[in-house]
Amino acid sequence: MKYFFPDIEWAHPWAFILLGWIPIMVGFYIVREIFDFNEGELQFSSFRNFKGIKNSVLSYFRHLTIVFRSLAIAAIVLVIAQPQSRSSWKNIKTEGIDIVVSLDVSYSMLAKDFDPNRIEAAKKVVMNFIDGRPNDRIGLVIFGGEAFTQCPLTTDHKVIKNMIEQVKAGMLSQGTAIGLGLADAVARLQESKAKSKVIILITDGVSNVGEIAPLTAAEIAKTFGVRVYTVGVGTKGRALMPVQIYPNGQIEYDYQEVDLDEETMTKIADATGGKYFRATNNKSLEAIYKEIDKLEKNIILEKSFSNKEELYLPFAIFAAVALICEFLCKYLFFKINP
Incomplete structure (x- = not known):
């Protein structure tokens, strides 16, 4: 994480282990999409009228739900890791x-x-x-x-x-x-x-x-x-x-x-x-x-010692925004009826 955030120290770096949950969750989502585990079943006497119908471009945006959820989890993990500014000496x-x-x-x-x-x-x-x-x-x-x-x-x-x-x-x-x-x-x-x-x-x-x-x-x-x-x-x-x-x-x-x-x-x-x-x-x-x-x-x-400053608030706000976006996508824009 030092490569991405060179001016930040982490009080609880062990929290980054929790990021491993994201690829597991995304993998499960992909498998579910491929094998249609959650799709319902309708019976038709003929599929002749459905030939030539293409998926709407909008339908692909339903995958934004997993994107927002992944971003929210990543941001929550960063909050748990407790980012802080590096201590420094200044004149x-x-x-x-x-x-x-x-x-x-x-x-x-x-x-x-x-x-x-x-x-x-x-x-x-x-x-x-x-x-x-x-x-x-x-x-x-x-x-x-x-x-x-x-x-x-x-x-x-x-x-x-x-x-x-x-x-x-x-x-x-x-x-x-x-x-x-x-x-x-x-x-x-x-x-x-x-x-x-x-x-x-x-x-x-x-x-x-x-x-x-x-x-x-x-x-x-x-x-x-x-x-x-x-x-x-x-x-x-x-x-x-x-x-x-x-x-x-x-x-x-x-x-x-x-x-x-x-x-x-x-x-x-x-x-x-x-x-x-x-x-x-x-x-x-x-x-x-x-x-x-x-x-x-x-x-x-x-020369004066500069105390560390807590920097978790932007990540907490980002996590909240991502969760709200996931909720809107799932239950408003791409609502799925049972």
Whole structure:
């Protein structure tokens, strides 16, 4: 079969033994036609009026029934043999980048200057960003008064998106430890072999706790060749901020001045070869991630394994069509009455 289908492999080649049924069936049909096994008998007193009558050309087309049946059986055997495309290696372009998102989860991220709030807007944009990076390893670090690796670097983007869904403001101790959030993200990239290593740091405040200062963490990132994009979220001026969290989970809001340390965020980005962005609403936050996506298109050529593709469907359709044609020929066009 390799001669007829050079680009196809067969999962069950033993099925071709079943093709032996076709010549047996055709042989039986020919013998039956020659010896008239199935013809009925009529008695006439004289055959004089039948002399000179020739068979109609159409009568020979009755043999199409066995042709269609043979083709149908052959196609069914091919389906059973399970044809597949040959596995192959091909060159593809991939981004080859390791990215860690470091997300502030302090209570201030519940501020309502974003829809529905800062943290939910950030989560949505991050997940959209992940969808646009199918070939990259992506991880997630969260920080408040401390830092925690929510998801290590992974190519399983369903897993990391599920972990992002579980992130809630206030799930860590209170405070904003930007230095710890950045240092933890660097630690996730420390052993990375990727050609490009990136951290996207998202916060809405000023670093006020933590053993590691933000600029010290930036120097650590620089040492390991990690580029940091910093994103400050929060409108300019006053925003509806959470001012009291009650034991029953109820949150009291009031308008307060947005306090964002843009100077430090800019210095972190500049020290590592990244860039600082200010997001004041959902639309600008989405635009920032699109720009980062464009900046981090480090295309490299790789060899990729191409998976086998099942090819039985055309043969199954052909078998069905052949059986329908046999049925029409036998019971409609060349109907034989008993």
